[in-house]
Amino acid sequence: DTGVSQDPRHKITKRGQNVTFRCDPISEHNRLYWYRQTLGQGPEFLTYFQNEAQLEKSRLLSDRFSAERPKGSFSTLEIQRTEQGDSAMYLCASSLVFIRAAEAFFGQGTRLTVV
Amino acid sequence: SQELEQSPQSLIVQEGKNLTINCTSSKTLYGLYWYKQKYGEGLIFLMMLQKGGEEKSHEKITAKLDEKKQQSSLHITASQPSHAGIYLCGAVINAGGTSYGKLTFGQGTILTVHP
Numbered sequence: 165d166t167g168v169s170q171d172p173r174h175k176i177t178k179r180g181q182n183v184t185f186r187c188d189p190i191s192e193h194n195r196l197y198w199y200r201q202t203l204g205q206g207p208e209f210l211t212y213f214q215n216e217a218q219l220e221k222s223r224l225l226s227d228r229f230s231a232e233r234p235k236g237s238f239s240t241l242e243i244q245r246t247e248q249g250d251s252a253m254y255l256c257a258s259s260l261v262f263i264r265a266a267e268a269f270f271g272q273g274t275r276l277t278v279v
Numbered sequence: 280s281q282e283l284e285q286s287p288q289s290l291i292v293q294e295g296k297n298l299t300i301n302c303t304s305s306k307t308l309y310g311l312y313w314y315k316q317k318y319g320e321g322l323i324f325l326m327m328l329q330k331g332g333e334e335k336s337h338e339k340i341t342a343k344l345d346e347k348k349q350q351s352s353l354h355i356t357a358s359q360p361s362h363a364g365i366y367l368c369g370a371v372i373n374a375g376g377t378s379y380g381k382l383t384f385g386q387g388t389i390l391t392v393h394p
Contacts, residue, residue, distance in 0.1 A: 170321075197381065206283075206367050206384030207322070220381065255321060268312065268369075268382065270322040 168271035170256050176277045177246055184242045185274045189258030196239050197268065198231055199255040200224065207255055213239060214261075246278045282306065283370055285385035292358050293393050300353045300388045302368035310371040311351045312382060313342050315364050322367065325353075355390075363392045 169188040177183050189196045194215055199207035210229070211221045215236035225231075228246075233239040243250055253275050259268040284303045292298050302311070310329055314322040326335045328344035328351060335342055339356045355362055369382035 168321075199382075204386070206369070206386050207382075209381055209383070212381055253319075257322075267324060267327050269324050270314070272321040275319065 168256055168258050168269050170254075170271035170274050172274055173272060174275050174277075176279060179248060179278055180245055182242065182244045183246060183276065184240055185254055185256075185276075187239045187241070187256030187258075187271060189238070189256070190260075190269060193258035193260045193269075194236070195259045195261045195266075195268075196233055197257040197259075198239070198241050199257065199270075201253040201255055201273070202251075210241075243276075246276075248278045251276055251278045281386060282372055282383050283368060283385040285366075285368055285388050287388060288386065289389040289391070291391045291393065294359060295357055298355050298358055298390070300366050300368075300390075302351045302353070302370075302385055304349050304370060304372065306349070306372050308344070308348045308351070308370040308372060311342075311344050311348075312369040313351070313353050314367045314369065316367060316387070317364050358390075358392045360392045360394050363390055365389050 171186045197212040198210040200210055201207040209222050210225050211231050213233040216233050228244045231241045253273045255270055255273045257268045257270045259266045286301050312327050313325040316322050326342045331346040331348045333344045341354045344351045365387045367384055367387045369384045372383050
């Protein structure tokens with residue numbers, strides 16, 4: 165097991181373009197989370213999946229953002245019509261959760277720069 | 280205002296010194312996580328605490344959760360330059376099975392260790 169993997173590590177895009185990020189969780193983990201982190205701040209929750217079901221979305225996730233987790237394995241986060249305010253580190257985490265809290269492991273993140 | 284307050288915001292210590300970072304909430308914490316982050320990288324899981332009064336140690340790092348489950352401290356003994364980085368506390372603030380793993384983070388503590 166190689167941990168949570170995110171791709172790409174860095175993305176520079178022009179304002180108005182669409183971007184897609186991928187997250188591969190730890191293989192047996194049923195929960196997958198997306199967070200966004202801006203400079204000097206802690207990560208902020210965006211959304212999470214249990215298996216393939218998206219169970220919660222933050223108000224931070226505008227209608228330009230969409231996330232999927234087909235087949236309950238990897239997940240993608242797409243941002244349409246990017247804006248400069250979308251520039252941030254996008255972090256993915258996974259955990260194995262049934263009825264108790266469990267350790268949540270993060271990937272290396274995707275740093276998005278919108279120019 | 281932040282739901283999770285970390286203090287201090289930054290800390291500069293001489294190698295070999297002990298230090299403590301605090302994480303405080305006005306609400307009950309149902310799972311308290313400590314992570315370390317190098318600038319521009321993902322979060323490295325350190326420890327998770329669940330029970331009031333719980334204490335865990337890993338190498339020279341010890342974390343405690345108070346009996347009321349509203350405050351946690353991270354203590355580093357005999358700090359080394361390798362301990363430098365950003366320390367983040369994250370917590371499950373809302374109870375309920377679907378909330379586990381959805382973390383609210385503090386703003387982080389930047390630790391510098393001078394050799």
